[in-house]
Amino acid sequence: MKARVHVSLKSGVLDPQGAAVAHALGTLGFEGVRSVRQGKVLDLDLDETDPEAARAQVDAMCRQLLANTVVETWRVEILG
Amino acid sequence: MKARVHVSLKSGVLDPQGAAVAHALGTLGFEGVRSVRQGKVLDLDLDETDPEAARAQVDAMCRQLLANTVVETWRVEILG
Numbered sequence: 001m002k003a004r005v006h007v008s009l010k011s012g013v014l015d016p017q018g019a020a021v022a023h024a025l026g027t028l029g030f031e032g033v034r035s036v037r038q039g040k041v042l043d044l045d046l047d048e049t050d051p052e053a054a055r056a057q058v059d060a061m062c063r064q065l066l067a068n069t070v071v072e073t074w075r076v077e078i079l080g
Numbered sequence: 081m082k083a084r085v086h087v088s089l090k091s092g093v094l095d096p097q098g099a100a101v102a103h104a105l106g107t108l109g110f111e112g113v114r115s116v117r118q119g120k121v122l123d124l125d126l127d128e129t130d131p132e133a134a135r136a137q138v139d140a141m142c143r144q145l146l147a148n149t150v151v152e153t154w155r156v157e158i159l160g
Contacts, residue, residue: 033126034126040119041118042101042116048112060110061110
């Protein structure tokens with residue numbers, strides 16, 4: 001079963017990486033970039049075949065490893 | 081106008097970061113993780129108001145800065 005996790009910074013948390021990208025786009029001549037925020041995506045291939053069990057397993061992975069629960073939120077998508 | 085860019089490694093390109101995550105999940109006791117591949121997501125807030133112009137602009141940004149065209153592919157999503 002394939003699952004996708006979207007991890008992003010909570011709103012209000014400073015994103016220096018995104019700010020650096022926004023600045024770099026400006027120096028390259030791209031105008032009108034108000035802000036950039038960067039997150040990550042993890043595509044997991046699991047042995048688990050039950051969608052709900054897979055979702056619970058991936059959620060536990062996020063809490064323990066994939067996301068920093070203090071400053072990040074995540075969303076689990078089961079792709080089947 | 082808000083745009084989202086999904087950048088991921090081309091299939092076949094080795095993903096050491098994803099492999100490290102898969103290994104770490106194993107050591108934490110998560111069994112049945114066949115593979116993990118990691119990508120990034122960029123959320124851009126643009127002054128541009130025309131969806132097609134925004135898409136073209138973001139595509140140019142990907143080619144010049146946001147993606148490594150040799151090993152990565154990207155997908156642009158216009159969120160409106």
